[in-house]
Amino acid sequence: MSSFFSIVLAAILGLLAVASATGFILQRRATEPGSVATVHNLNARIRSWWIMVAIFGGAILLGDTAVVVLFAFLSFMALREFWTLTPSRRGDHLALFLSFFVVLPVQYVLLGTLWYGLFSIFIPVYAFLILPAVATLTGDVNEFLARTARVQWGLMLTVYSISHAPALLMLETGTPPALLLVYLVIVVQLSDVFQYVWGKLLGKHRFSPNISPSKTLEGLFGGGASAILVGTLLYRLTPFSPLQAAAVSTVIVVAGFFGGFVLSAIKRDLNAKDWGYVIEGHGGVLDRLDSITFAAPLFFHIVRYWFTT
């Protein structure tokens, strides 16, 4: 892997060290209950970031297979969080079983064996036709259309979309494909972090209290602009020119924002605050990957269409 990547890695670890130190100082200063809770949550988030960076970085260093297995596992966790909150009926049982234990593994095997043609249609064509067909066998027509939509949307978001992030490893662009994945993850996640930080520091105007009460216009624009700036500076991880990197990171940031937003809307619809509980301070796996669900397929196809050799 390139020496520039080593610099990026060092910068991420340095940033985390600064964040941990800041969190430690804030913790000693915070006195009133409200700010104590905020700082406590901030420190939980930072601790979790260390673990997430270690897991993701470790998988990248171990190689492609490890990355595919990691994302298959993340999809599994996300699908499970989706169905823990989403209602289903007895008639969906077989379709859900197949989602977890057939569709998800097949999608990642297709990815691992670089079978792009079937990878790109397996879920939206075959799974989407077969699963409702299977569901009819139980004879339960109650809310059939809505139930079918939920089964398909769950797979679409948590398996199909998320699998497009490791799918970047398939692409021959002249740069190491793992760096494209690193680039996507850095821009998407930094956009979330910057939005959080800008929102906490300067946030005044609520963007959409109905869907995501903590999102503010200041956070959105400040965070988005900061992430695009970093995405532009990191152009050397990619086959892009600086200008192209700016345009691509804008797409990633906007898509990522809507990913988070759409998944928040679903959470509100299901009366839940978080998707899960496995990542301390962040909620569930799907709370952390919500932006990826929209950004990954777009980024994948931009790179595949314009930048593959």
Next chain:
Amino acid sequence: MGEEEDASRRPIASRSSSWAIALVRRLLVLFVRIMVGARSEWRGCTPDLRRRIYFANHNSHVDTVAVMAALPWPVRRLTHPVAARDYWGTSAFRRFIAEKGLRAVLIDRKPLPDSNPLEPVERLLEEGCSVLIFPEGTRSSSEEIAPFRSGIYRLACRFPDVDLVPIHLDNLQRILPKGSWLIVPITCTARFGKPLRVEPGEGKDAFLARARAAVIELADGKHIA
């Protein structure tokens, strides 16, 4: 979780267990943790080593293991689920899983006249153990919670100083519904509610309705009463 054994404090019923059975128990709990999460949410009380009667809604074969997995280890060690002999006693394998793996006590759902099917449960409580019962008597096949059978009332009257802790298990219906052996790995949460006891002069029907309402309340509006 402290895993140290203190032989003198162990209840009589589990004193005979070997390391192999202890391993089976651990693996069962681990398997359930991986498959269904089995998180606990202590709403109306905290884990406690005093003897208690836990009672929960019953939707699937995983229910018993899910509650056991949700209990902290020292509490789990003292708690014996009550299971139906006509199901769990029918083969050597089921019997092993129930009696050894889960420390269950098997009772007859259709007892002979003049016999007390709850006798083994009462003996455990007398020894200072906790028990877990499913007062619906059988797994319900819908989301609704069936009316409670009277056994829980008889136990409550027989042990008036023991807390009865309501538990609501969500999602298990969808994880392993009646009539299916395909486990869908949705996660489940065991919510522990506020303990209750039989009040002076409270009749059977009133108590059973109150106990059932306590479980329904923990469902957060997911069931129709």
